[in-house]
Amino acid sequence: MIDKNVVIEKFTSIQDFINKEALSGILLFIATVAAVLVANSAWGQAYYDLWHMPLGITLGDKTISMTLTYWIDDGLMALFFLMVGLEIKREMVIGELSTVNKAAFPIVAAIGGMAIPALIYVALNPDNPLGFGVPMATDIAFALGILMLLGTKVNPALKLFLVAVAVVDDLGAVMVVATVYTAEIKAEYFLHAGVTYALIWALNYFGVKKLLPYLILGVFLWIFIHEIGIHATIAGVLLAFAIPISSxxxxxxxxxxxxxxxxxxxxxxxxxxxxxxxxxxxxxxxxxxxxxxQNPLVRLEHNLHGLSAFFIMPLFAFSNAGVLIDFSTVNANLMIVLGVVFGLLIGKPIGVFGFTYLATKLKIVSKPDNISWYEIFAVGFLAGIGFTMSIFITHLAFLDESTISAVKLGVFAASFLAAIIGVVLILMSNKTKA
Known part of the structure; x- marks a missing residue:
């Protein structure tokens, strides 16, 4: 049984969530433009050297040493994924994914929005399929930011639908990162991680509501998962699922x-x-x-949201989006770039619209009455804004710097075009209604 105040906090937090994501999208755009400008300026080498500076932590006889970029991608992004996990759990327990009727339609939309882009990428790159995860991702901050900039011209139900689709999309991205983009597995650390995670769930079982014990054990979980070879950000999602939701x-x-x-x-x-x-x-x-x-889950999500939206994600964008504008790298990796561009720009809207339309005709799901098919098609394009999540997966999928640079340019181009088309479709939809 879920406390009534959990539901109340959910309704008050969803608007706060949307507003923060919208402002975060603007900050991400500024950080990205700044990164590209600096990378292509006289400070380009200094920019590169800064993010590749080694930084280490020693615990006893164990040392963890990574570049500054990897500390951001593996460390700070673990906090971002912790917030993502909290959002997923909240939506599954009391939100848009809490009942079969409410969850079915956005789940089908998200599955289509992940499957079709991945298939398009693999079809164009049968000999190099590992990048299929890049066009699967949706950047909810940018997508919601665009909807918020349109103000009253946007059907409010579209925002909730986009949030629900993005939450399922995030869950899919987490599963892909955990199962596909892993380094060499060191099985001996599975026991350490398993015992630590069992202790975290024991806290939940015995009704511990203080967040500090969960976070302390979460740090050890992050260390052990990092040592296993699985991407350490998964520790954030695992920890989120164990955070209690009742007060x-x-x-x-x-x-x-x-x-x-x-x-x-x-x-x-x-x-x-x-x-x-x-x-x-x-x-x-x-x-x-x-x-x-206060509900521990909602409180932690609220505290992390500002940190993630206004610090972690802009810092991630500034450290990872700096790419030399060199189209020779695009020519050298043309099929990979086309796979990403077509996946985001064509695969996303086809997947979101096509899967939901087919499932509705087959009476598997029911379309919400307050959203038109035209608007769903528009949301499909907004879901094609991969941006920061696509860049994150790009660094996991590819090792060659020239390939990474080319893919980033493709992500930028596809995300920009998807945003423009999505906005035009929404404005046309409103004009048609009027």
Whole structure:
């Protein structure tokens, strides 16, 4: 049974989520443009040297050393994936994916939006299929940012639909990263990771609501998963699934104790300008209830959202989006680039629209009444904005720097065109309705 205050917090947080993602999309765009400008300027070499500077941490006789870029991609991005995991769990428990009727349509849309781009890429690159994950990704920050910039011209239901599709898309990306893009597996660390994760779930089982023990064990989980050879960001998602969603006390109990504390505070008012010990005790009672009534999952997601939207993702974009504008690399990797471009620009809208339309005709799912097929097609193009998630997977899928640079240019081009087409379709849809 889910507490009522969980549902209340969900409705208040979804709008905050959309607003932050929208502003984050603008910051990502600024960070990306800045990275490209710096990389192609006189400071280009200094930019490259900065992000490839080695940085290490020693714990006992064990040293973890990576470049600054890898610390961002493996370390800070683990916090981003922790937030993604929290969003996925929240949506599955109390959100747009919490019931079969609500979840079926966006799940089918997301599956189509992942499958068709991957198939297009593999069809064009049968001898080099590992990059299939690049056009599968959707950058929710950019996509929602564009919807928010259109303001009242956008059907509000489209925003919720896009969020639901992106959450399922993120889950698919997590599964691909965990199973496909792994280094050499060191099986001896599986036991360490397994025991650590069991301890995390034990905290959940015994009703521990404090976040600190989960986060401390999460750091060790990150270390062990990194040592296994699986991409360390998966530790963030695994930790998220173990964070409890129910609060320590329910809403009614909180209201009852808070009223008692307020009455106690008022009862002991005196003319002195300093609070007496009765009033201090009453305030501490209110603070105690405030801490206990909050849902650990929602609170952690709220705290991470700002950090992710306004620091981690812009920093990731600035450190990874800097690419030399050299179209000779595109010519040398033409089929790979075309696979990515066609996957994002053509595969995404065909997958999102085609799978949902076919599933609706076969009566597998039902289309929401407040969204038109025209709008679903437009969302399919917005889902083709791969950007930061596509760049993230690009660094996992390819090792050659010239190939990475070429793929990034393809991602930029496809994302830009997908955004333009999506906006035009939405505006045309509104004009048709009017």
């Amino acid at each position: 320590k006390i329910d809403e009614e109990r909180f209201l009852e104790k808070t009223k008692e504390s307020i009455e106690e505070f008022e009862k002991h008012k005196d003319p002195t300008p300093v609070l007496n010990h009765h009033q201090i005790d009453a305030l501490e009672g209110i603070a105690y209830g405030y801490d206990k009534v």
